[in-house]
Amino acid sequence: MVINRTTGSITIWVYDDEGASALSVQSALVTMQQKLPENLITKVQTISSQDIIDNVLNDKLNDETKSILIMPGGADLPYCDKLNGLGNDNIRQFISEGNIYIGICAGGYYGAHDIKFAGQSSEESYEINGARELALFSGTAIGSISEFTDGQLYDEAVKSKTIVSLDYANGQQDEVYYHGGAYFVADNDAEFNIVATYSNGKNAVVSGNFGQGKYLLSGVHFELCPRVYQQYAVAKTDNADIEREQSLWLAINHEDYGALIYREIARMVEGVFLSNKQA
Template identity: 25%
Template sequence: MRQVFTIFTIVGLALATMLHTLAGEPAAGPQHGTLLAVGGGDKTSIWPIFFDLIGGKDAPIVVVTTANSKSDLANGDVQDLKDLGASNLTVVHTDSRDTADSDSFIEPLKKAKAVWIAGGRQGRLVDIYLGTKVERELHALLARGGVVGGSSAGASIQASYLVRGSKSDNTIMMAPGYEKGFGFLRDTAIDQHVNTRNRVNDIKEVLVAHPELLGIGLDEATAIVVRGDRADVVGAGFVHFSTIEAGKDIVYQVAAGSSYDLAARRPVDPVVERTGGAGDRVVEESGVIRVAIYADEGSPKAPDLIEGCLTDLPARFQLQRVSAEQIRAGILEGFDVLAQGGGRASIQSDALGETGKEKIREFVRDGGGYVGICAGAYLAASDRPYYLRLVNARVVDREHWARGGGDVQIRFTEEGRRNLQQKTQVAQIRYNQGPLLARDSQVDMPTYTELAIFETEIAKKDAPSGVMKGTSAMVSAPFGKGRVFLSSPHPERTVGMERLLQAAVTWSARRDIPPNP
């Protein structure tokens, strides 16, 4: 019986979409006006877009602060707008449905060019405004070409299906009596704070129960601008568009600067499939490569160094530091690559714990990329059962791991020159006690590919000479569906080697590497 209902629902949705299209109306978005839905967090990059949409800072703006029980005068969004120069600002709030249904209360809405719905608990918006004159005036504002924006709760309420509507527990995705939003976006459900609160997969519960819906997950500091059925992604992160199709969970991670067709339920721009197969979760990316950078115990300086190599290319890389606790909680599911930098591998291992290390293995096994540098390379080797064991590699002369640091020469193999876009065969690079890698003999793991070998060596602190030269300096290997790149020396600490790290991250993400100019 459940299967019949599901099929009927999907057919009904397709028919409704077709009728909207034939009538010249959007299938999901507003026929007139513009929506701006923000995933919460920092809105520094969003406010200028909001002002552009409404025609400037002198436009009449109404801010609805009811979702937050704190004083409306202390609302952060109100203060932001004032500080940015909004000169025609009205704040409205009430705890009474009767007041919300009065003509005097909605008078500012009739004159507004834009309404901003501030964050808090979306259940409060349901209690006070759903089905009142306030809701009707918001629809009227859109009908006359106005703008409705909102962040966090103010984003979720814009959908037809309301997630996290419970006023007491925002981990409840489907709260009885609080499952209906204002419906500016039809057949949708909007979640927020997706990246910082590990919510990438939470929407699936809703879609399983309501497969006709489109799930929209907003990263913090990220928004969609919706006109008709086109959703343009703006801000600092990603928007995760989720559907269930033929029993398969489909997720498109669309980067800022790209767009999504709400009617076709596909990105406007080309996408790259990362994982798939019968019964698998299919994640497809559009735009930049999303890189998680380990930033916790055992890696004090590495995040700054890695970011320094990748930050100047925002059109290609989206960076976020992640903690061991976040990794254990599953945050890597929203990324393409994990960068594990230098420091102390044993401390990193302890900080991650067995749960965190297994989460990393699952991430790579399912199609993610791993870039390990120095300590991150030690951590990925296979000769310690308590490490990650991503690559069939052992550490040579581990007893003298603290062999000192300095500049060394490495020689790239043909595979290394091709995959890492290196024009020269020999290069100088910074070394600081990284692992001397050699092939291990784990029968359940493939042999790694050698990308570079050490041509010269460091042999300080009683380390024997003649050992380092000829060992593997950089290697790559598959792990499940994913890719692993390891570097014993430090490209991120070597002037002129930034391009190598960029190429390694791009290769690990299974993307095309732009040619080295």
């Protein structure tokens, strides 16, 4: 796939504010540049909640300049606290006018109409349930998926991290890092695409149209960068867990890690950009 750079420019914004995981943010800043076609991207940079409220996303956008907003992993309640109201209104306008939203783990929950989340803290389980204002995907994001982690609900411990197998709509398979993400259950009348499913058949990555733009929501961390993972995870791990963290690092430390989802994003960019150019 090649998009002629003379036809326009594409900026990737990575949300970096309260709730966003440094591991996910810093990884996305690297791999979005590395793994999307190099002729596609003009620049990759962070964006804050105040920037979004100030409508930086929509400033000077036109048929020649398009953008992708990455909502990374972390915790989605702080996203709600910062962006509910005007922030989400601006994001929805941004997408509907021909741009793209990519939600990863917490960002995937945040992009669904409803969430049902169970986690664990200080040996006690907790739940976060409710509607989400952004509501790009007409359905519910449900997690964490403890069947993949020997019954362990999401927490910061290494036992709640694992590698899962994904099956793609085109028949391909790969293995991707999982840490507390969702599976996506659509409402009966929802129009969306299944990009990939978990080994249990539940939807791991979904995409769809929103106005003239598109969204992709992922329950897995396809964006991880090995160098960043070494810095933010392996290097900070207690000796008791170091072997498991190193095995996770090895699983993401190859050239094709996350490539199938990145190819889907590249197709989305091409579809949005070219269709809007021809409209």
